Amino acid sequence: MKLQKASRYALYAVLHLASSPDRHYSTAEIADEYDVSTHHLAKVMRTLVRSGIIESVRGVGGGYRFAGNIRRTTLWDIIHEFESLASDIEARDNLSRPAHIVVSGLEIVTGEIDGLVRSTLDSITLQTLLRYGIEAIEREYHAAEARAGSG
């Protein structure tokens, strides 16, 4: 699965804000953290504000903060603001019978894959994803410690 740049930037931003719900971050700070275009991220942030996932904070120390429920908001809730992730194989009306057979078969397979992708993304909340990250880092840390201990 290859996400569009806007979806990827949105995931970075929302997860970054959700991981520190008491802090505000500016677009530039988040762009700097993930080494992405501030200009492109600013457009993504506006879409996220309109959708209610994040909100802007005015004044000194302003920026953005997470406005959802970390235990309820899923990865799909963010991604679908930017793309459908649906395959673009679709049977047209004027296909020959052999072409219709091929395209219809491909539609079934890509539909099955699309369903699995969407349900996976819609089952992973931001809290779960952040926990995956913490556990991955802890595993790396323990593996490095074990290597250092045996070396």
Place this chain on the structure above:
Amino acid sequence: MDIRQADSTGVSVRPATAADESAIVALDATITGTAKSAYWADILERYTGPGNGPDRCCLVATSTTGEIAGFIVGEIRAWEFGSPPCGWVIALSVAPDRRERGIGSLLLGELCAALKQGDVSTIRTMVLRDDKVNMSFFRGEGLAAGPYIELEKHLE
């Protein structure tokens, strides 16, 4: 099995008995919309009856007044297609007005502890992929897509 209580949930977990049948049927009907009396009578007979070892387990979470706030059913199944026996979560329900308090986590944790006595190292379950509540619950409890995939076919 000991009765366990978690402070934040306000419930105790204990093995189910035949006397819990009507409360379980009612809770299940509240959630699924269908009262399956015969089904639950059969489950309770097979999972709580005499002679059941750690390979079959039905637990209920009860409030201080004895009201059933949730239940879980699991068992150890031998499995073909190259898998060693593993624990299966067959059913898990928490009353809608008692959710978000950790009752499901408590029930799952107690079930895992019980099944582990049967010498399995993995638990599995099968959930409708569009069932966001259950899917995200099990994900949050650390379950992820495993090496097996459910396949099915409509019988004409």
